[in-house]
Amino acid sequence: MRRLRWLILPLAVIPLSWVLLTGFSVNPNEVPSALIGKPMPTFTLRTLSGSTLSSADLAGRPVMVNFWASWCGPCVQEHAVLLDAQRRYGDRLAIVGVIYQDSTDAARSFLDHHGDGGYPDLLDEGSRLALDFGVTGPPETYFVDAMGIVRAKQWGPLDTAALESKLAKIGVSG
């Protein structure tokens, strides 16, 4: 037994170091999506511009679904990245905004002020679509491949590096 005493230190230090290293690399507020690997929730909703968009209209294209609100500070920070994404990948990627618990007037004012990418923004009355995606708060972005399967989720604002790495998961690059 005494010969095994030297094991006490590594047995205490190694698991503790592992817990600290992994614990500090994960945001405890971030909720992993239960939708990864599952089909995107279906919807038919009105858009901010007055038309109607259905999930069936997006079939066969990679889709990026972004939940945002005018009252959400990080959404302002993220908006430039979304406009850039539409400019760079708009020909291969369908970007869909979903207005999260906000008024249409406030959403229009946000787009007038920060720029309108030209992609549709859905009016999600009663937050039904947000609940179907398992949204915990904006901004949140879901990446859906051309087969309609959710492959990745961004919790919090997108930056260019996160955008590119997550778009690669749904076959959009360059």
Next chain:
Amino acid sequence: MSRWLVPVGVAAVLALAGVALVNGLGVAAPTRAEQAQRLAAELRCPDCAGLSVAESTSASAAAIRAEIDAQLAAGSTADQVRRHFVERYGEWILLSPSAPVAWLLPVLAVLAGLLGLTIWLVRRRAPRAAPAASPSAIDLQRVRDEAEALDA
């Protein structure tokens, strides 16, 4: 044969009446509103800190309460409603973990700690064997040499 028929028949009727009485007196099935309230208390509000859907006034909590009501009204059971939210948010949405292992792990950890502490205390109290106090051959030789030197 026929003399057993009447008592057995009476006993069967009494047993059935007893079961019916117990069921009738038992706890009444919860109303839909009570079921909705219980479910709302089990689910975590998605955009609050540590509050249940029943406790929160946030728009998300209100949306979940409306969805619970709609699903119960459509004939879903409480389990089906619970599963509906777990499929979208994962187990995170449940304020109490459903997996039994999640409840067992802390208990097992405490038991393992108590076992370790007991072993340590028992070993600490056990008297240690006294070290053998036999002189070495070198010591003996030195004592003999010294004695011889004194004799000389």
